[in-house]
Amino acid sequence: MYSIDQNTIVRGGYGMYWAPWNYPIPDSSANNYGQVGYAQNTISPQSLPASGGTPAVSITNPFPNGLVQPLGSSLGSLTGVGTNISYVDQNGTAPRVQQFSVDFQRELPGAQAVTVSYVGSRGDNLSLGGSNDAGVNINQLDPKYMALGAALTATVANPFFGITSAGPFANSATISRQQLLRPYPQFGNILARHVLEGKSRYNAAVFEWSKRVTHGWGGRVSYTYSVLKDNQVMEGNFYSAGGFNPLNNYNYIASAPACTSTNLAACYNPDADYTYSILDVPHRVILAPVAELPFGRGKKWGSNSSLAEWLAGGWTLSAAINLQAGFPLEVQQSDNTGTLSAVQRPNIVPGADLSTPGSFEDRLASADHPTATWINPAAFTAAPAFTFGNAPRTITDVRTPPQYNVDAVFIKNLRFGTQNAQIKFEMLNLMNRVQVRALQGNNTFGNSSFGRTQLQAGFMRITQIMFRYSF
Numbered sequence: 001m002y003s004i005d006q007n008t009i010v011r012g013g014y015g016m017y018w019a020p021w022n023y024p025i026p027d028s029s030a031n032n033y034g035q036v037g038y039a040q041n042t043i044s045p046q047s048l049p050a051s052g053g054t055p056a057v058s059i060t061n062p063f064p065n066g067l068v069q070p071l072g073s074s075l076g077s078l079t080g081v082g083t084n085i086s087y088v089d090q091n092g093t094a095p096r097v098q099q100f101s102v103d104f105q106r107e108l109p110g111a112q113a114v115t116v117s118y119v120g121s122r123g124d125n126l127s128l129g130g131s132n133d134a135g136v137n138i139n140q141l142d143p144k145y146m147a148l149g150a151a152l153t154a155t156v157a158n159p160f161f162g163i164t165s166a167g168p169f170a171n172s173a174t175i176s177r178q179q180l181l182r183p184y185p186q187f188g189n190i191l192a193r194h195v196l197e198g199k200s201r202y203n204a205a206v207f208e209w210s211k212r213v214t215h216g217w218g219g220r221v222s223y224t225y226s227v228l229k230d231n232q233v234m235e236g237n238f239y240s241a242g243g244f245n246p247l248n249n250y251n252y253i254a255s256a257p258a259c260t261s262t263n264l265a266a267c268y269n270p271d272a273d274y275t276y277s278i279l280d281v282p283h284r285v286i287l288a289p290v291a292e293l294p295f296g297r298g299k300k301w302g303s304n305s306s307l308a309e310w311l312a313g314g315w316t317l318s319a320a321i322n323l324q325a326g327f328p329l330e331v332q333q334s335d336n337t338g339t340l341s342a343v344q345r346p347n348i349v350p351g352a353d354l355s356t357p358g359s360f361e362d363r364l365a366s367a368d369h370p371t372a373t374w375i376n377p378a379a380f381t382a383a384p385a386f387t388f389g390n391a392p393r394t395i396t397d398v399r400t401p402p403q404y405n406v407d408a409v410f411i412k413n414l415r416f417g418t419q420n421a422q423i424k425f426e427m428l429n430l431m432n433r434v435q436v437r438a439l440q441g442n443n444t445f446g447n448s449s450f451g452r453t454q455l456q457a458g459f460m461r462i463t464q465i466m467f468r469y470s471f
Contacts, residue, residue, distance in 0.1 A: 008104075095123070209221045235279065241331075331346060407428050
């Protein structure tokens with residue numbers, strides 16, 4: 001902190017933090033990673049049908065047929081062949097977040113102050129899944145094979161047919177060509193879990209005015225303009241549809257220096273999906289006024305009136321008003337790339353308006369407007385087979401509905417000689433505004449409900465009344 005003069009100061013700060021534990025808790029699935037071949041179930045019949053219901057087990061011998069033993073590492077690299085497998089990526093380092101800020105504050109006459117601040121953060125080595133459990137499928141096809149067109153999904157002779165050790169792949173005489181073109185054709189999907197290739201960048205300018213409560217009023221007003229970008233493709237948002245699996249086939253770079261047969265996760269460029277975060281809020285205004293009504297004892301009006309004191313005196317009103325812009329949206333379509341990807345993105349029609357016309361209420365799907373859409377379906381077209389759509393990971397030209405909320409407190413102070421009482425009314429969501437979850441379950445282009453926003457996310461007005469008597 002540095003004081004420029006008696007009314008002006010400059011402050012700054014910096015911090016660096018590490019997160020040594022990278023796995024979501026609780027997460028039963030995370031506990032199973034790396035246990036392929038080491039987990040087995042034993043099913044024990046409770047009775048013998050031929051004996052008329054005679055118990056087949058006893059307390060002394062609950063497993064008369066023995067326990068099914070896990071395979072362990074006996075099959076080596078053939079463990080899990082013909083199935084989907086997962087493992088925890090071993091190539092990451094501890095996630096790190098750096099936070100920094102600097103602000104300029106000037107005291108003004110009348111117990112007022114203005115503050116201009118810069119706030120930033122930089123996250124590195126973050127999970128691509130954000131707070132979710134994402135996996136990078138290292139067994140997707142190189143996009144160069146999309147040039148084969150329909151031949152990519154055609155069936156061909158199955159080289160695994162009849163080979164017992166090939167698992168489920170041994171059961172059919174034919175197999176799709178795309179399966180044989182995988183980096184590891186003997187497996188299905190191979191998901192590298194907790195790949196620490198994520199990064200985030202947050203930059204914000206904050207403008208604030210405040211006044212201490214004097215002469216019956218005070219408060220605080222702040223405006224924040226911010227930009228949050230990341231490549232955490234699986235990060236979720238309660239208010240916006242998102243959190244898709246990473247579209248690895250968009251990012252494949254087989255020439256990457258770290259791309260090897262033992263580190264295929266490095267064959268995918270994590271920066272290809274670096275864009276506005278699903279949590280980005282560019283504008284936020286917070287108002288926190290406090291006012292004492294100028295009536296009753298010691299006030300401007302009615303200071304000598306008992307009636308004014310009882311009816312209008314002793315009242316203090318305060319509120320917390322939050323106004324913020326919406327979050328970005330994510331859209332997808334059914335995968336038709338032929339690369340064994342999880343999802344695909346549609347094409348955006350050049351020049352088309354992504355928003356639908358009308359008021360806030362007109363654009364929400366409801367009993368009055370059952371087919372209303374928040375985004376314009378005509379602004380999208382399906383990406384042709386064996387191509388990639390041009391829609392970005394997050395769309396910012398149209399966002400989720402903005403959020404407005406008002407919480408208020410009304411306090412009435414009463415005096416009975418040397419004793420005091422207080423009545424407090426606290427109201428959350430004073431205006432009873434409905435918040436919504438945009439496109440939840442309706443963000444897949446081609447579905448009949450694409451673009452609809454119809455789920456409520458907020459809560460109704462909540463009122464709490466408190467009485468306190470002091471003596």
